[in-house]
Amino acid sequence: MTLIQNGKRLAKWRHNIERQLDIAERIAFLDNRQKDFLYADLRLIFPETYAQMVNFALCLPTTQEIIEEISMIFQEPPTITLPDDEELEENLDQMLKKSRLGIVLNDVNKLVNLTNMVGVMPVYRDGRVDLDVLTGDNLFVTQSDADPTQAEAVYYQYGIVEDSPTKAESICKYVKLTADTVSFVEINAHTGEIANETDVEYHGYNQIPIAWFTNTVQTNTFWPTKDCPVVECNRKQNIVATDKMLALNMTVPTYYQTTSQESTDSGTVIGRLGVINLPMEYGGGQASCGYVQPDWTIDKMDAAIEEMKVVVGLAYGINPDTLRSKGGSAFSSGYQMRLAQQTLMNRINKEKWFYLESIEELIRLMMACSTMNNDKSFSNAESMRILVDLAPITFDESPIDTLDYLERLVMANIISPAEAKRIISGSEMSTDEAMEQIKQNKEMKEELRGGIDPLDQTEALND
Numbered sequence: 001m002t003l004i005q006n007g008k009r010l011a012k013w014r015h016n017i018e019r020q021l022d023i024a025e026r027i028a029f030l031d032n033r034q035k036d037f038l039y040a041d042l043r044l045i046f047p048e049t050y051a052q053m054v055n056f057a058l059c060l061p062t063t064q065e066i067i068e069e070i071s072m073i074f075q076e077p078p079t080i081t082l083p084d085d086e087e088l089e090e091n092l093d094q095m096l097k098k099s100r101l102g103i104v105l106n107d108v109n110k111l112v113n114l115t116n117m118v119g120v121m122p123v124y125r126d127g128r129v130d131l132d133v134l135t136g137d138n139l140f141v142t143q144s145d146a147d148p149t150q151a152e153a154v155y156y157q158y159g160i161v162e163d164s165p166t167k168a169e170s171i172c173k174y175v176k177l178t179a180d181t182v183s184f185v186e187i188n189a190h191t192g193e194i195a196n197e198t199d200v201e202y203h204g205y206n207q208i209p210i211a212w213f214t215n216t217v218q219t220n221t222f223w224p225t226k227d228c229p230v231v232e233c234n235r236k237q238n239i240v241a242t243d244k245m246l247a248l249n250m251t252v253p254t255y256y257q258t259t260s261q262e263s264t265d266s267g268t269v270i271g272r273l274g275v276i277n278l279p280m281e282y283g284g285g286q287a288s289c290g291y292v293q294p295d296w297t298i299d300k301m302d303a304a305i306e307e308m309k310v311v312v313g314l315a316y317g318i319n320p321d322t323l324r325s326k327g328g329s330a331f332s333s334g335y336q337m338r339l340a341q342q343t344l345m346n347r348i349n350k351e352k353w354f355y356l357e358s359i360e361e362l363i364r365l366m367m368a369c370s371t372m373n374n375d376k377s378f379s380n381a382e383s384m385r386i387l388v389d390l391a392p393i394t395f396d397e398s399p400i401d402t403l404d405y406l407e408r409l410v411m412a413n414i415i416s417p418a419e420a421k422r423i424i425s426g427s428e429m430s431t432d433e434a435m436e437q438i439k440q441n442k443e444m445k446e447e448l449r450g451g452i453d454p455l456d457q458t459e460a461l462n463d
Helices: 003-030 035-045 050-056 062-070 086-098 101-115 229-249 298-315 320-327 334-371 399-411 417-425 431-448 454-462
Strands: 079-081 117-125 128-135 139-143 151-162 171-177 181-188 194-202 211-214 255-259 274-278 288-292 387-389
Touching (some): 050 229, 062 334, 086 334, 101 128, 101 211, 117 334, 229 298
Antiparallel strands (some): 151 171
């Protein structure tokens, strides 16, 4: 390998490490493991007072809240059917239940919204097909020269051979997957050099046995390059929240301040954080003493924290009122709430199409995995017709919000009071179903009246 080639390889490896660290940070915030990142930020911003600031450190679960809010595609497990073989469909249903497909896909939805791409690999474990979720913080790929959005080989880490302060390098253990084989390799964590490939076996899938899930179109790279504004927002919120905790502590006397020509003994601690002694000129030539109690604006800090969440929520298609209502409903009406829900639903419905093909591919891989482990039921998995149906998104509706929504429809003459009453009394019918029924009733009435809307009847008679 030439010097230039080696330089390019090192540059690619460093870029890969940066990507892995970025994804690891995102997942840490989703799991509310944020303190190490907050400590690093405080040390950078407040190097002189870090030791005191860290005592007031506070982390907020904003990343978890936002990701939970937008990850609704798998409220219900997808419906998987085999239209050409109903008998085999029962076997498939049992396999999917044992693998907890619905739970796994719900986690995948969250991780995709957070990290942009996630892999799911079927493995045969404990007598059943199980599903392993692979995240970008512990794997890398070699891309195809013909199509850089495709992987020629996938490496995912499962251990470290050497990693101690006395060693000049760390050797990480990876599983290597290609379209034909699976093997174990050791990789230098600092240089990316691959060595010691062992236990090479043919896996039988005729493709890399990983179904990839994403919510964005890849262009010229395997890994989508979208930023993650929610984590950046969360880091800034944590700093403000820490300032707020300090401010709350300073609502009680914190420093004891003196103004004199004599120095105060540094060993004397008066107040929570000690003594400040100022030269005489700061006191207008007069000696003085007293507690320092700064005028902090707690309400403004709360408003700043909330506004950060609202701004990042907009980037994910979340209506601001949805986030502001976390501490108590900020919606002025049920109608406003439905508008907020519709904003989020539109975003989710657009993303559903990204999942359908990936789910179908995962089902075929699961069938192949089962076949290779002595279950011949799915031996024709490649040619089977598989239909994937995702359940519609639903929101919990309170009776008060529904009543408010119906009241507005009556006031706008969209429905009659009698129709609203029937909706309220029909507890088995959701609002959406009721509205569809009302729409059909209205169209039937207009057809019987010759297309004349009730509101226009007077005008029509005058003509």
